[in-house]
Amino acid sequence: MSDIDPSIGLYVEETRELLGELERGLLELESNPGDTERVDACFRAMHTIKGGGAMFGFDEISRFTHDVETVLDRVRSGELPITRELLSLTLAAKDHILVLLEAPRDTAVDELRQASDVLLAAFAAYLPNGTAGHAQPALDQPAAGAATDDNPYACPAQSGPPGIYWVRLRPSATMLHTGNDPVRLLAELDTLGMVRVLRHGPLPALDDSDYDPEAVYGVFDLLVCTPCSAESLRDVFIFVEGDSEVSLTRIHTGLLRGSDLDELLATLVGQDEATIDAAQQRLEAHVAAKVAAIDVAKKKVQARTGPTEGEPAARPQPTAAATLRVDAGRLDSLVSMVGELVILQSRLRQAAKAKDIDAVAEVDEDLERLTDTLRDVALGLRMLPIGSVFSQFTRLTRDLSASLGKEVEFVAVGGETELDKTVIDRMKDPLVHLLRNSLDHGLEPPQERLANGKPACGRITLSAMHSAGNVVIVIADDGRGIDLSVVRRKAMERGLIAPDAEPTEKELFDCIFKPGFSTAATVSDVSGRGVGMDVVKRNIEALRGTVELESVLGQGARVTIRLPLTLAIIDGFNVMVGGDSYIVPLANLRGFQERFVNEVVRTVETLERMGELVPVVSLRRLFAVPGQQPVYERVVITETEGETVGFCVDRVIGRQQAVIKSLDDCYRHLKWISGTTINGDGSISLILDVPQLVRFVRSREETRLQATDPSRTLVQ
Amino acid sequence: MELTRFEDAGKLVLAIAGKCTVEHAAALREGLLAAVATDPRLVLDISGVEEADITFLQLVLSTAHTVARSGGTLTRHGPVSQAAISAARVSGFTQTPQLTTFFSDEGRDG
Numbered sequence A: 001m002s003d004i005d006p007s008i009g010l011y012v013e014e015t016r017e018l019l020g021e022l023e024r025g026l027l028e029l030e031s032n033p034g035d036t037e038r039v040d041a042c043f044r045a046m047h048t049i050k051g052g053g054a055m056f057g058f059d060e061i062s063r064f065t066h067d068v069e070t071v072l073d074r075v076r077s078g079e080l081p082i083t084r085e086l087l088s089l090t091l092a093a094k095d096h097i098l099v100l101l102e103a104p105r106d107t108a109v110d111e112l113r114q115a116s117d118v119l120l121a122a123f124a125a126y127l128p129n130g131t132a133g134h135a136q137p138a139l140d141q142p143a144a145g146a147a148t149d150d151n152p153y154a155c156p157a158q159s160g161p162p163g164i165y166w167v168r169l170r171p172s173a174t175m176l177h178t179g180n181d182p183v184r185l186l187a188e189l190d191t192l193g194m195v196r197v198l199r200h201g202p203l204p205a206l207d208d209s210d211y212d213p214e215a216v217y218g219v220f221d222l223l224v225c226t227p228c229s230a231e232s233l234r235d236v237f238i239f240v241e242g243d244s245e246v247s248l249t250r251i252h253t254g255l256l257r258g259s260d261l262d263e264l265l266a267t268l269v270g271q272d273e274a275t276i277d278a279a280q281q282r283l284e285a286h287v288a289a290k291v292a293a294i295d296v297a298k299k300k301v302q303a304r305t306g307p308t309e310g311e312p313a314a315r316p317q318p319t320a321a322a323t324l325r326v327d328a329g330r331l332d333s334l335v336s337m338v339g340e341l342v343i344l345q346s347r348l349r350q351a352a353k354a355k356d357i358d359a360v361a362e363v364d365e366d367l368e369r370l371t372d373t374l375r376d377v378a379l380g381l382r383m384l385p386i387g388s389v390f391s392q393f394t395r396l397t398r399d400l401s402a403s404l405g406k407e408v409e410f411v412a413v414g415g416e417t418e419l420d421k422t423v424i425d426r427m428k429d430p431l432v433h434l435l436r437n438s439l440d441h442g443l444e445p446p447q448e449r450l451a452n453g454k455p456a457c458g459r460i461t462l463s464a465m466h467s468a469g470n471v472v473i474v475i476a477d478d479g480r481g482i483d484l485s486v487v488r489r490k491a492m493e494r495g496l497i498a499p500d501a502e503p504t505e506k507e508l509f510d511c512i513f514k515p516g517f518s519t520a521a522t523v524s525d526v527s528g529r530g531v532g533m534d535v536v537k538r539n540i541e542a543l544r545g546t547v548e549l550e551s552v553l554g555q556g557a558r559v560t561i562r563l564p565l566t567l568a569i570i571d572g573f574n575v576m577v578g579g580d581s582y583i584v585p586l587a588n589l590r591g592f593q594e595r596f597v598n599e600v601v602r603t604v605e606t607l608e609r610m611g612e613l614v615p616v617v618s619l620r621r622l623f624a625v626p627g628q629q630p631v632y633e634r635v636v637i638t639e640t641e642g643e644t645v646g647f648c649v650d651r652v653i654g655r656q657q658a659v660i661k662s663l664d665d666c667y668r669h670l671k672w673i674s675g676t677t678i679n680g681d682g683s684i685s686l687i688l689d690v691p692q693l694v695r696f697v698r699s700r701e702e703t704r705l706q707a708t709d710p711s712r713t714l715v716q
Numbered sequence B: 001m002e003l004t005r006f007e008d009a010g011k012l013v014l015a016i017a018g019k020c021t022v023e024h025a026a027a028l029r030e031g032l033l034a035a036v037a038t039d040p041r042l043v044l045d046i047s048g049v050e051e052a053d054i055t056f057l058q059l060v061l062s063t064a065h066t067v068a069r070s071g072g073t074l075t076r077h078g079p080v081s082q083a084a085i086s087a088a089r090v091s092g093f094t095q096t097p098q099l100t101t102f103f104s105d106e107g108r109d110g
Helices: A006-031 A036-055 A059-076 A084-102 A110-124 A182-190 A230-237 A258-266 A276-305 A328-353 A357-381 A387-404 A421-442 A446-451 A484-493 A505-511 A533-542 A690-708 B022-038 B054-069 B082-090 B097-103
Strands: A163-170 A194-200 A219-226 A245-253 A383-385 A408-413 A418-420 A458-467 A470-477 A546-552 A556-564 A569-577 A580-585 A589-596 A604-609 A612-618 A632-640 A643-649 A651-659 A673-678 A684-688 B002-008 B011-020 B043-052
Touching (some): A036 A059, A059 A084, A163 A230, A182 A219, A182 A230, A182 B054, A182 B082, A245 A276, A258 A276, A387 A408, A387 A421, A387 A458, A421 A470, A580 A651, A589 A604, A632 A651, A651 A673, B002 B043, B011 B022, B043 B054, B054 B082, B054 B097, B082 B097
Parallel strands (some): A580 A684, B011 B043
Antiparallel strands (some): A163 A219, A194 A219, A383 A418, A546 A556, A604 A612, A632 A643, B002 B011
C-alpha cells in the first residue's frame, strides 16, 4: 500500500496504533466503567479511524465504523451504560477493523463485508430508535449519480467517503455588481479537493459594441474530487445562488485520477447551452463507462498478480517492520553528533596536512568516544518499549480465561523496558505461546484453586527488566506448577532419558523444550499438543537469547527469557585459527586457558579447569583449517546452556565490537555461524554461535562414536 | 492599474500592471483595443499584475480571439505574475484552447 501513496502507509500505521489504544481503553473500562476520560479517548480513536478511512479510500472501514462511533458517542453522552457485552462487541469491532485495514485495498471481498454486516447488526441494538442501520448495506453500494443528501458527513470539518461532484456555475452577468467574483468562488472551491475546470460559453469580441467589460460571461463546469460533503461544496456558492445558476451533483463515489477527470470534463465541451439534466445524463454515461473500464483493468491486474475473486484476500505481510516512530530528541542528538563528526574530520585533515602525529592521536581518541556514543544513539533509534507488546496480552488473557472458564489477573511490569524493534517483533509469538501454556496448563480452575487454599482468581505476571546488558523477560504464574515425576515418566516413554538415568531437575525441565514433548493429559484448542515449546526455544535462540524454566509443584511456574539488547552489534573476542578469524561472543565467554600439544590432536578432548574436566574442541581439526598445528594453543572457555566447553585456537587477538552482517543465503545451513563482521583491516571474521556449535560438535561426535563403539558417549 | 507600451523585436508590447479588477476593466479594454489596432501581433506583459478578477481574464481571452481573427496568436512578454496565473488556473482559463499557449512557457515571447 505504501508503494502507492506514503500517506496511506501512515494512515495504516496510525490506525494500528489507534486500535491498540482503543483496545487498552476498552479493557481498562472493563475494570473501571466510570472512567469518562477513557470513554472519550475510545470515541476519539474511533472517530479518527473513520475520518481517515474515508479520506484514504478505506471505504469499508469508514462505513463500518460509523455505527460503532455512534454507539460510543451514546456511551460518552451517558445514554448507554457500559456493559461487558458492549465491550466485547466493541473489541470484536476493533479486531474487524484491523482485518479490514490489512486486507488489500479495493479488494474488500464479500465475506469481509458480510462480517461487517454481522457486527453492525449486533451494534444496531445499541443505536437510537429509527437510526439503526444508518450505515448503508455493504452490498448496496450507491449507484453513480445517486443523490447524497443523506450523506452523514454534512459538516465541512468532517470528511466522508471521497466522491466526484459535478458543479455547474452559470454566473449572472451582474455578479460583480454584488461584490462577488467567480474567480474568488472557484478559488475557494479549489481548496476543497482536486478540481478540474472547464470555462466555456460565448464571449463577445473585444471590439464588439455589446462587450460590457464589467459583465461576467460564460459557464463554468467543474469536476471536484473531494471527501467533503455536498453541503460544504454548496456553501461556497451561498451568496450567489439567488441570481446565478448553481447545480451540484455527486456523480461517483470513490476516487478517480486527475487525467480521468480531464477526460470526463472534455465530454462537456460545447454543452454550455445544454440543460442540467441533459448534461448530467451525458456525464453520467461517460462516468459509468470510465468506471467500467477501470474495473476491467483492475480485474486484469488482479488476475495476474492478486487473489482471485471469491478467494479470501491474501493478507499482506505485516508492514510494521517497515516504519518506526522515533523520539525527536534522539534524532536531534544524532544530528548534533554528525555535526561533531564533520568537525573531527576537518581536524583530522589539518593534522594530517601538518603531519602532526600528536594531533592525529588526539583526534583518534575523540573519534573513538564519538563513535561509541554515536553507536549507542543510533542503536537507540531502533529501541521500542516492550510495553507495546505487553498490552496485546491483556486482551489475550481476557479472552482466553473466559473461554477456559478460569479467573485470572494479568499483571505486566516493566513495559517501559526498551528492546530492539526486531527482537520485539520476533518475541511476540513465543510470548503468546508461553502465556497460553500458563493459562491452560498452569492455572487451575477456580474450584480447584479454592480447594487448594488459593484465591479463586489466578495471577500471571509478565515482567521485563534490564540486567547485565541483557533484557530479562519473566512469565510467572501461581498455578499448579510442573510435576517433575510426570515429566520424567513422559521423557522415559519418549526415550529422551535412559530408564536407569538419574536426571537433574534442570535436565528434566530441559526435556520440556524437546520437540513433541507434552505432559498435558488432554489436548485443548489452546495448547497441550506438545508443539511449541521447542519452537519457543528455537525462536529465542535465533535471537541469541536463552530460556529457562523453573517450577515448584503446587505453587506455580516461571519462565525466564534473556535476550541481547540489540541484534546489530555484539561484543566479542577475536580469535585466529591459521589464517581464519572468528568472533566468540562475550556473552558466552568465561575465560582463557592454554594447552601444549605433544601428540596427535583429536577434534574433542578434555582439559582440566579448576579441578574439573571440561571438553575442548579443536577448531583447527573441526574446520579442517590447513597449516601446521601449533604446539602451544589458547583455549577459549565458553559456557552455554549450563555446560562449559573450550575451543582451541591459535591466537587470541583481543576484544572487538562486531557489527553483524548477515550471511548470504548459501551459507545459511551453517547454523553455528550467526553472521560475519568486517575487521579494522578489511578482513572478515565469522561470528560463532556457541550453542549451535556445541550441538553440532556433539551430534557429529556421537554419530562417529556410535558408529565405532556404541558403548562410548561424549562427555556431557 | 498601469498600461505601458513599448516595442520589442519589432512587435508592440502592452505591459499591464497593478490591480486588474472590475474598476479598471473599461480602461483595460480601451488600452487593449488601441494596442490591437496599432499592431495585430500584440504581445502582452502581465508580469506586473498584482490582482486579477474575471474581467481581466475575459479581456485577455477576448483579445486572444481578436488576434486569432487576424491570423495571429496572442503571445506574452516576461513571466506570468502569481496573481494572474492563480486566477486563470482556478477558473479554467489556462485550459481554454486560445489561452493554453499564452499561459504556458511556450507562450513567452521575450
